[in-house]
Amino acid sequence: xxxxxxxGVRRVFGARVALDGVSLSVRKGEIFGLLGPNxxxxxxxFRVLSTLLAPSGGIARVCGHDVQSEAPxxxxxxxxxxxxxxxxxxxxxxxxxxxxxxxYGLRGHDLEKRLREAADSLQVxxxxxxxxxxxxxxxxxxxxVAKSLLPRPRVLLLDEPSTGLDPAARVDLWESLRQLREExxxxxxxxxxxxxxxxxxxxxxxxxxxxxxxxxxPDSLRATVGVDVLKLAVRGPDAVAGRLRxxxxxxxxxxxxxVRVELPRAHEQVARIVEAFPGEISSVTAGRxxxxxVFMRMTGARLGAGEEA
Numbered sequence: 274x275x276x277x278x279x280x281g282v283r284r285v286f287g288a289r290v291a292l293d294g295v296s297l298s299v300r301k302g303e304i305f306g307l308l309g310p311n312x313x314x315x316x317x318x319f320r321v322l323s324t325l326l327a328p329s330g331g332i333a334r335v336c337g338h339d340v341q342s343e344a345p346x347x348x349x350x351x352x353x354x355x356x357x358x359x360x361x362x363x364x365x366x367x368x369x370x371x372x373x374x375x376x377y378g379l380r381g382h383d384l385e386k387r388l389r390e391a392a393d394s395l396q397v398x399x400x401x402x403x404x405x406x407x408x409x410x411x412x413x414x415x416x417x418v419a420k421s422l423l424p425r426p427r428v429l430l431l432d433e434p435s436t437g438l439d440p441a442a443r444v445d446l447w448e449s450l451r452q453l454r455e456e457x458x459x460x461x462x463x464x465x466x467x468x469x470x471x472x473x474x475x476x477x478x479x480x481x482x483x484x485x486x487x488x489x490x491p492d493s494l495r496a497t498v499g500v501d502v503l504k505l506a507v508r509g510p511d512a513v514a515g516r517l518r519x520x521x522x523x524x525x526x527x528x529x530x531x532v533r534v535e536l537p538r539a540h541e542q543v544a545r546i547v548e549a550f551p552g553e554i555s556s557v558t559a560g561r562x563x564x565x566x567v568f569m570r571m572t573g574a575r576l577g578a579g580e581e582a
Contacts, residue, residue, distance in 0.1 A: 274301045276428050276460040277322060281331035284317050284483075291317040293483040294331065299476075304454060304461045306474035308564065310574070314483040315464040316356075319432050322462065323353050336427050352421030356432040359417060362406035366397060366416050369405060373420040384423075391419040394456070395449050411442025415449060422453070429453070431463040435470055447473055468564050477564065481572045491564060498562035498570055501539035505532040505546070506556040513550060520549055528575050535562075 277299035284292040292314050299305040307315040320326035321333050324344040333340045336350035360369050370392065374384045392398040395415040405413060414434065421429060434450075435443045447470075453459050463474070471477050471491065478488040487494060507513045510532045514525045517534065521542075526533045536542060540559040547554055562570075569575055 275299060276301050276303075277305070277333075277335055277462060279318070279321075279331065279333045282318070282321060282328045282333050283330035284314075284321060284326065285329045290483050292321070292328070295480070295483075295485045296331075297478050297485060297488055299460060299462055301460055302454060302458045303475045304450065304473070305463070306471045306477040307462065307464045307480060308466070308471045308477050308568070309480035310466055312482070313480040315480050316432060317483075318480070319430060319462075319464050323351060323430050324348055349424070350427045352424060352426035352429045354414075354417050354421050354429070354431045354434060356436055358413065359420075360405045360413060363404065365402055365404055366392070366408070367401040369416060370401075370420055370423065374423045377424045379423060387423050387425070391422040392416075394422065394453060395419040396445070409442065410437050411439065411445055414438060414442070414446055418446070418449065425457075426459070428460045428462065431461065433465060434463055435465070435467060443470070471564050479564075479568055479571065481568070481574070486571045487567070494564060494567045495562050498535065498566050500535045500537050500562070501559060502562050502566050503534040503536065503539045503542065503546070504558045505534070505554055506530075507532055507550070507554050509553075513553060516550070517546070521545075528569060533569070 275298040280296050282292050282295045283290070295314070295318060307318060309315045317326065321328050321340060322335060324340050324347050327341055335347045338346040338350065340347050367388070370388045371384065374388060379387060389398065392401055395418055397412060397415050397419060400408065400412060405416065408416070434446060438446065450461055454461060465471055474491065476488065476490050477494060479486050505513070510527045510530050514527050514532050517523055517525045517532070523534055523536065543557050543559060546557065565575065
């Protein structure tokens with residue numbers, strides 16, 4: 274059963290096309306990632322699914338409800354965590370959760386029960402009396418997620434959930450998300466530009482310039498590259514790339530100043546390359562393809578900064 278579906282969704286802002294015919298589906302209980310660079314369209318799609326932005330064309334459904342014609346029903350199915358903090362730092366964790374619950378229409382014993390359940394599920398139950406401003410960024414993010422769980426949503430939407438978190442806090446957050454999925458069967462849809470975060474999703478949709486360029490499991494996406502990847506930091510990358518092609522007949526590209534070679538068993542070629550370019554190579558990395566390699570293969574670009582769409 275699909276909890277989220279889009280069919281040919283478009284969104285335009287004047288002459289700019291932010292979403293260009295995006296069709297995808299998210300199954301019940303999946304952790305599903307929307308991966309792409311700033312400007313790729315993932316945040317626009319997040320806003321469409323959360324009913325904050327109407328699509329210019331196509332259809333989007335959450336829990337079987339149309340995001341335009343049945344927006345109130347969609348909202349009753351959702352928990353939403355935005356990239357920007359929504360907690361009051363001068364209130365305690367408990368006060369933030371209680372007032373958040375009030376906004377969902379929760380009161381009395383039911384609210385108190387849900388508040389404690391949500392706090393415990395995100396491992397912040399012992400921090401209820403603490404002022405939010407005294408918490409680490411990772412703990413604050415967990416409180417944000419706990420607040421979104423108060424209405425017991427079927428689908429949890431997260432916009433760049435690891436923004437500003439250190440590696441340990443990101444690990445803790447992901448452990449909490451997986452536990453939520455296991456305990457409740459909740460579906461999680463998140464946006465990210467981080468490779469390691471996307472790797473932890475059950476499936477990943479890659480967005481670039483408003484288009485869906487791929488959607489599959491991380492393993493299946495990496496398999497599309499099919500070879501190992503060498504990355505060389507050099508002086509004069511264009512010249513070195515040309516000489517590599519001439520000397521070895523390899524397919525060589527330059528991406529943002531880095532020479533990139535895709536080869537079977539690429540690590541076996543490192544010594545040959547270093548010997549052929551003495552003193553010109555400052556570093557060489559060799560490894561199995563990553564999701565960033567998949568993105569580069571499919572789009573010819575790297576995940577980088579830009580104006581978000």
